[in-house]
Amino acid sequence: MANRVHNFCAGPCTLPLEVLQEAQEEFVDYRGAGMSLVEMSHRGDLYGEVHRRATALAGELFAVPEDFHVLFIQGGASLQFAMAPMNLLAGGGRGAYVNSGVWAAGAIQDGAHHGDIYTVWDGAGCNFTRMPKDEELQLRDGTRYLHLTSNETIGGVRFARWPQAAVPLVGDMSSDYMSRPVAWEKFDLVYGGVQKNLGPSGTALVFARKSAVDNAPQNIARYLRYDIHAKSDSMFNTPPVFSIYMVGKVLQWIKSNGGVPAMEKMAARKSAKLYRAIDASGGYYSNPVDPVCRSHMNVIFRLPDQGREKLFLAEAEAAGLVNLKGHRSVGGCRASIYNAMPEAGVDALAQFMDDFQGRNGG
């Protein structure tokens, strides 16, 4: 594919080219069945195999312990903002939330309607440029879980390591899913949309500790209960067939490329190249995040002024480096470099940054 661009979109985002090509080939007539996979009964053998394989691979690659359910649930992380407290606080207790930026704020706003929750640490004080230290997380009595957003897509800030806390953690990992290992013993629930690291949009992937969710409240609709999704192996109702199929293919690609440990190393390497370009620019490019907490997925940076930012984005696009515009709420630039972003794309961007600075004043 001659004209393929380097796509730094924050999500949906770049997927492995071979996955797209394989899906294209199989699309109209799936394995000689005389129909497309998206036309088949989700209870049939061919889709059943796809579904089970995606579920099993998610568990295997992420080293998920046996005592967790692996679930595909529609509605994105946003629906999880409601489901987490609905299910985990039904038996009482409170949820403590770290406000680390836009996505954490969403979890807090929505969660507050479905359980007794409070903000244990608020990043507004430092303009969301770092994550809290363990000693800043003073939990109140009766806290059932501590909710965190492992990586903030918009602020470009991440938890470099999982907090130490006296209660189980709940993590929204939408934007760094399977780019790093999870300390499962600390977590009761991990959730995230798949549309950044794991596939096209259309499903959330949820890992739920069985003992934490198997006595779900009986007084909410079945779709909102983890135990119902678990009992039916994520087929309580018609699953989003195409999304799960694609996630399965991306997971297979991750496996073939060394699994999560390799993704973690690659993410560290790729992000280091961009932060180096920023830090070596003598302030021409700037990133406000505490170096320890800098995201390995979303590298945000500004140029000296908005005029040059605009020019940078236009010239980058012309050079095949697309979707580098920062989120509309903060402006600036953002390079999202998820699992499927080839290292060559990052190299090209770092080189472009250097060249651009040379051409446009240092």
Added chain:
Amino acid sequence: MANRVHNFCAGPCTLPLEVLQEAQEEFVDYRGAGMSLVEMSHRGDLYGEVHRRATALAGELFAVPEDFHVLFIQGGASLQFAMAPMNLLAGGGRGAYVNSGVWAAGAIQDGAHHGDIYTVWDGAGCNFTRMPKDEELQLRDGTRYLHLTSNETIGGVRFARWPQAAVPLVGDMSSDYMSRPVAWEKFDLVYGGVQKNLGPSGTALVFARKSAVDNAPQNIARYLRYDIHAKSDSMFNTPPVFSIYMVGKVLQWIKSNGGVPAMEKMAARKSAKLYRAIDASGGYYSNPVDPVCRSHMNVIFRLPDQGREKLFLAEAEAAGLVNLKGHRSVGGCRASIYNAMPEAGVDALAQFMDDFQGRNGG
């Protein structure tokens, strides 16, 4: 495509072949952008055009009045079972539900957790072989809406005409969506999964009267509020890009083939052929549904005994007529003949039924 079968699956189900082929062609490099549509920002121009066009076509083809929102929401009809009462009963009042079979029962079971609802008519008394008459729908004081399931996929029974009621209707139309016109003046809310008549699985399509939902309750998560989805044109969070894209293509196909009026006529013609084959078989094939209420989408039938049913299904499959097995909860046979099922498929099945009876005792 030489080996293409006639796929009578109840959903997901057969889609127009040209839609599949077009999607395949565009899949890896969408309109020369150097990337797939599923890799693009949902806020970008190319997906934006797809999204707006699918939304506009849904409204146009279904003749939806201006005072309705047209929304794509993940979670299938099942999540709507919760959202309908959450949103419509927040200001008080009760929901009256017609129990017409498996899907209506689901709406009742889930809805009961999120509003004051009651069953106004229960089809269990007639084994779900007909829908209620208007005079059987005695609403209680304070009823805010009357909920119906326009077509029961498993029971093969449908409302032949919309009930007369003193309150607005709410309709789950998952299994006969856009195969017949809607009397919009009677409805406040129409919802359904798209994976039968309108595309692959992965989204529900919801039509909500603005005046009924624009003062949605503030005390539930944003994902569960129709007004939030409406304000963001179904982009409150990352939409299920591929599903909506495919729905847009199927809608275009419906438009090119005469729109909903043509779909309605074709459904009447196709289903009549199968009911004729059943009724002309001298009891060899049987269908329990009151003729007035027989579904135009899901034609259920039994053979004289289970042995011959098994043989029928096996021989039909060998003849390229697949997925004719009835739902596991009821057994027997079921031919789902949604919009995209070609009339030739129905003709082939009717002929096969006749031949099979000839070979296997009449």
